[in-house]
Amino acid sequence: MTSILLFGIFALLLLINLPIALAIIFATLVTMLATIDTLPALTTIAQRLAAGIDSFALLAIPYFILSGYLMGQGGIAQRLIAFAKVLVGKLPGGLAIVNVISCALFGSISGSAVAATSAIGGFMIPAMKKEGYDKPFSTAVTVTAATTGMLIPPSNILIIYSLASGGVSIAALFIAGYLPGLLVSLLLIASAVLYAKRHNIQPIQGQVEEPFWASFWGAIPSLLLIVLIIGGIIGGLFTPTEAGAIAVLYSMALSLLFYKELSIKDIYPILLKSVNTTAIVMLLIGASSAMSWLMSYEAIPQSISNSLLNLSDNPLLILLIINLTLLLIGTFMDMTPAVLIFTPIFLPVAESLGISPLHFGIMMILNLSIGLCTPPVGSVLFVGCSIGKVSISKIIKPILPLYAAMILALVLVTMFPAISEFLPQLFGLI
Template identity: 45%
Template sequence: MVSLLLFGTFVLLLIAAVPVAISLGLASAFALLYSGKVSSSFIAQGLVTSIDSFPLMAVPFFILAGDLMGHGGLSRRLLNVGAVFFGRYTGGLAIIAVVTCMFFAAISGSGPATVAAIGGIMLPAMSKAGYDKGWSVGLIASAGSIGIIIPPSIPMIIYAVSANVSITQMFIAGIIPGLMIGIGLIVVAWFSARKRGYTGDERRYTGREIIATIWDAKWALLVPIIILGGIYGGVFTPTEAAAVGVIYGFIIGVFVHRELSWKDIYRVIAESALTSATVILIVGTATIFGRVLTIEQIPVMIAQAMVSLTDSHILILLLINILLLFVGMFMETLAAIIILTPILLPVVLAVGVDPVHFGIVVIVNLAIGMVTPPVGVNLFVGARIGNTSLEKASAGALIFIASMLIILMLITYVPSLSLAPLSLMGK
């Protein structure tokens, strides 16, 4: 009865368009009051203890770092580098968009932030060049989802904290899957662009122009080297790396590129604070929701039911993929991770799946969910920037979602794609 009340209330509140964080908190409160197993102070204590975590401090820092770098001219310079190397090919603008999204993913750690930063520049250019708006938005929304797969990734941090695994290991494990999805999108975009007649830029760059463009973007190109190199090299923790990213983005935007005024900085900090507050509130209420599940032993019951149904890790992973894809269509990424991790992790551990590999499977599933309506946040951001309808954006994204699903299956059933880099680096 408590489980029915918990999930029933949560679903009804979501249908009523109540924000996810509030829905999670109210559903948890109703369930706890009905069960009477813990005192009413449990919710207040849970909200505080769930966010009282050093690794979680990386989240607001990475959000602020990504915003500072996006507004400080780094994304535009990355696009210029992409144009030099890929602009002449068929569907050149589409390839540039995907490559730049992949690189910006290593800066922002956020899907919507990647779509906003790159889409704001690329979508008008693609529209001017005759690209279909829905197709363009679908491509950039799909490529933006790489923002939570290629490290640093905010959802990876949340999963690592929830599953009690190393954030650094999660970051390393996400490199190859992120590159695979990016390459898959480029291949599909090239074939689709060829069929649609989207030609490349006829301009040819001289060696001097290429060098000048790369030199102009040197500070942006250094970001992944500094942040990820520092983490993997043991120079600083992921949380410290996020703080370094904030300082770096501030210095480059204000004193080097001089594209961030003090008025801009105030606006960026305000936007980042609002985003961070939303994320942290979701983390807090989703953690309480997960603890209610634990109190009612729902994860144990689900694990036992699935294992009794089949002991094949192939079938179990397939069922989990289907569940995650469905959940990703309706639930915000961070909330889904915090709620489902304690439920599904015991299931996969029982059949011998590595928790880091499983984390990558979860992240990739939910990354696809960012492009699938009705709660495809990347599609909403892209459609707004691209001045097109959500329906056209969704239709344009279908072919790219299909390629991501194929790569998801490879990542799911070939664990070495995620775990091999850990072995090579001795992690």
């Protein structure tokens, strides 16, 4: 009964467009008032809001957010696009491949799908249209490719999953995201190439603007950020939180001194945006922590787990049910609260079937990444449509094959745990 009340109120508040953090808090508060005395309910809500963000690991999030904004405005995107164009621009569907690779590279550097959509889409969508691509398709490629940054580290959502799962190694999660992120990118590239061949779109016309080595040396300082952060974490030189601080210093030095795309006066607006974004993320984490506490107090995860396990003891069938549920959740809920709320519900089910928390986490993040570019609440979809100046109704048809590619990647990651676990095992992280 408690679960019905909790999720019923939450769904109702979402339907009336209440901000999701407030919807979580009010749904939790009303449910607690109905089941617990008033004073303990209010006290517990306040305590959980504070305790939910009282974590050293979460300090990495504001650092990576700030680093992402610095990279987004520091001339990184154009250099990554130029490098990708030199590498694959002359292939069939070359500019679409450039788009996917650029989004994957920038998403991994910035840690933000929205930032990748904005930075890459603003340049690539008009360029693809000029080369003969349909604008809705160009937008669809950007939107779907930008989500690979959720899997390829450094990724804030992987840090949040580590918190929600009770302490899965952040370093292991970071390394585990590479192969699934690469798999999604390759399948999106395959879809884009098929589209180009079907519509007889030729490789990029004329000469590539820069010779290989010029574009390579222009992009390599940005790419070194990934090596610096991941290499340092794996080598035990610093923690993910310390890596976030190093990423900020490196990004600032790169943008101010090396590329010289930013000036000192640009830093304050970037800091302000970073603070606003961090505040939103932390409020979501605190609110979701309160809801998770209530679910644990009322044994909601255990009851859902028992219900699922009573359906079947076939791991693939249970994972299919979980994946379908998460795909539905991802269409109307942002990724951060979805991870915080549903990890405690579904992870025990997965573990009881012998599925590692690491594999489940990568599967869950890949699943919810699809929701970022799915209506009605897909934040990346809305940003992409705004940048591409196309309506959501026009983008639905061209984005369907790309959805299919992402779902195929999800199926493969779900069925073959080695895709997620091979690299962490290779580096001795699990």
